[in-house]
Amino acid sequence: MKRTLAGLTLGIFVVSSLLGTHSVWAKQVTLLNVSYDPTRELYEDYNKAFALYWKGKTGDDVVVNQSHGGSGKQARSVIDGLDADVVTLALAYDIDNIAEKGKLLPKNWQSLLPNNSTPYTSTIVFLVRKGNPKNIKDWDDLVKPGVSVITPNPKTSGGARWNYLAAWGYAAKKFNGDEVKIKEFISALYKNVPVLDSGARGSTITFVERKIGDVAISWENEAYLAVNELGKGELEIVVPSISILAEPPVAVVDRVAERHGTQKVASEYLKFLYSDIGQEIAAKNYYRPRSEAVAKKYADKLKPVHLFTIDQFGGWQEAQKKHFADKGTFDQIYGN
């Protein structure tokens, strides 16, 4: 009798635990988000918020691991087999390459999420010394003799490519698309550059810590980070009259997510970026939110600027070929 009872208890325990796995022991899901350099702080905040949201929705714990580095280098790692469930990179060109060379996601990846798969945007602004001693107001001031400009090398840095195109876009408007004059303008600008760092962070350090240069061309979010943390009270931000809408896109790496069985959570992870909470976190980290309501709330910091998009250059593939490939306009400036 005793034995039957014991057997019964055990049986009930086993059955109940089998049935109850879902509610009693939550699954743990791990995602790897491969991102570029300046998003470190943004995704630190966002991953916490998403874990909370996902726990509430499904009861599962989700741990998101981060990998940061230069955008191009990160894309190459994914192509070469870094197991990224999602990528959040600096430019569409890099994700295009993952689709094309790695065949890890469909070619139309950019149409799979709203707003060109870019939940937040940024722009290019100027960072100057306190009191703006060289009186820098707009792009024209960067080509004046005696002004020293810091920007990274567009051949090695995604951020620097945005800088370059922003300057080009301004010149194109100023000279009505007269290519000879635009090139002269860009050459004059790069004549004023004493150091071409290999990445955006390196160039911020050169400007803030080494105190080289009168003005640094920088991502808006990176500029705020420099003003608030690196060089408190020593720096100011100048917003030019016109700049480029920098769209750092996000995408699920389908092939990898399929293998990991994480498609659903990976795609939810990216969609949640568009929610009010996600937009709010982006804005707090000085990225421009897509949501107008959130944008309005942060309008005193992220001031409205006249922005043009990469479409003016025919998209990233075209821009890359014309400006940054070997013998492109950037190489022509340095005489080969």
Add this chain to the structure above:
Amino acid sequence: MFLLKTRNSLPGFNLALGYTVFYLSLIVLIPLSLLFFKTSTMGWAAFSEVIFSHRTMAAYRLSFGTAFVASCINVVFGFLIAWVLARYKFPGKRLVDAFIDLPFALPTAVAGIALTALYSSNGWVGQYLYKMGIQSAYSTLGITLALIFIGLPFIVRTIEPILQDLDPELEEAAASLGAGRWLTFTKVIFPVILPSLLTGFSLAFARCIGEYGSVVFIAGNMPGKTEIAPLLIITKLEQYDYTGATAIAVVMLLVSFLLLAFTNFLQWYTAKRIGMN
């Protein structure tokens, strides 16, 4: 016959050699041959266009030139340091000895950032150099400084044991036969350490040619002026131009190989001459 057979502590010539070949292939030869394989897919015209371009040539000159100058400086001062460490006893010698290895252990990026902070126009040393009109960071000089830092332990660590083994009685004998200091150094000490000086030089030189991490921070990276060849390789990779990157790498590898073969020959030649004396 039996007695002539040499006995080694490790078993079997065949086993040892087989292992050596296998290991070398896996770690060194196969990766390097892939480099050549990848390059061979691009065709001669594209290859020569990449490697003979104005910018690439400038980068080669810079990389090999600064590595050569840095290694020469290191040979002189590395020898001095090794001499002091091998010949004299002084308080804190152990500590100084440990410092020599720091460039081995330090992540190169840390070294690069530290050196830049030191030698840039507002750095501790840089502020005085700049006042004298010497641009010590973001220039060829800056690159050379970083390479001197990186290469130093190679020279010291190869010469030091030779100097320690060098019997002071040799010098005493030379002195008792009437040789002055200069003659003792040039005729007695120098020939003995020359082979290890050459080894140290070639090790440091080889290391400096490929150095990337520390140099990019202090170089300034201006195309045609302070752009080192390894940076050019990274630039090519950034454009997903893998073959272009391997083409530059292959040329660097070949030139390095020739230079190393040459110093090895010099070393063998000098060692032989001493042996005959």
